[in-house]
Amino acid sequence: MMPRKDKFRAGLCVFAVSTLACAAADWPHWRGPHFNGSTEETNLPTRWSPTNNIVWKTPLPGQAASTPVISGDMVFLTSPDENKDLLLLALDRRTGAERWRKKVASGGGNKGRNNDASPSPCTDGRTVVAMFATGDVAAFDVSGRRLWSRNLAGDFGGLAYMWIYGASPLLHGERLYIPMLQCNPVPPSYTHALQGGTNRESFLLCVDPATGKDLWRHVRKTAAVGESQESYTTPIPRPVGTGIEILLFGANHLTAHNPANGREIWRSPDLNPRRVKWWRVVPSPLVTKDVVVVCGPKREPVFGITPGNSRLAGTVAWQEAEPASDCTTPLFYQDRLFVLDGDRQDIARLDPKTGARLWTGNLGVREIFRASPLGADHKVYCLGESGTVVVLAAGDEFKILATNPAFPGEAPVRSSLVAAHGRLFMRTAKHLVCIGTD
16 A cells, blocks of 8 residues: 555646646746746737737726636636626637626735735646735635635635735645735734734645645744735645745745645745844746746845755855846746846846856836736747837847837736747736737
């Protein structure tokens, strides 16, 4: 009889193989099939306009920064509506027609650039999970049948984030991972988070995606203070041998966790040794062949972290001050590392092993970039907040291939551009737009 540990590892291997087999055409997670912003999709458009290369354009019930995910012939995305209901929608990938919509909760709150529908959904092709900043999370099968729902604020207390919760869940290896790196104690100004008192723990939660029941909850302790305890980042799997470890970034550290029980395997040095209180982080960790890339906030450096193991801590392999990335998660595509400075509209290609800048260029448009870059079809796509998309060659020199104009009246655009099944999918403030060439 196979031991439980070996069964788990075997299951991971089978799941990984099946995921890779279908991943090339789908976009199941906020950062795509490889969790790094890239895909093997080809024959994607370089140029388009509001009247050219638009396959379909579907009105949405509300504005949100959540990114769509795609599996087979379905597109899933979350949205508020005019009644402040929080919805999960399923669209037909080929036509844009709405197949179903489900109300998960009521909310409609917003703060700064976030609203309750900032977290992106995730899917494994059988189950789709939607989470909202209210703490409501629900799972459905792809036909729209509700499997379960629960409210994490009711279970663990209001979600204590200055700009309300914005991380996305990770569905991987028959487990659902939900990060909760939050402020403790809850400041009086966080009126949206005071349910359940003022004491909070930061933790990584693992849930059974079939039932919604907790498999484990790992409390993650650090010496971070104030807003620096808060992280808007998404957990990312890192292959290790025949299995994975789950990476989590925030509260001054990158940590790696055992997917079976949440136990911390290793952590990076303190990346905020000055104990700056505003050191909240937004970009998620990025796995490359040599290092894990993480970004400090607000003009702080980009770090390359050499992974540790059960005996050794992670170490800082390099840090690079320019370009900085306060909001956008870097891209790893065709063994190349791209970092987008969305505030200054600069993008750089760095050597992932050393952090050396190989080239830097300016996108040439005067708008902020909140969306993370997409790598596909030998190109890098950068989507601005006004809806302009700058397309670059993903090569050894900086080269702009096209600058595609914004759709009038469709700003702000904060959802990331995705590619699947030979098409690009762009969420604006009013529509989901499918872009392609036949």
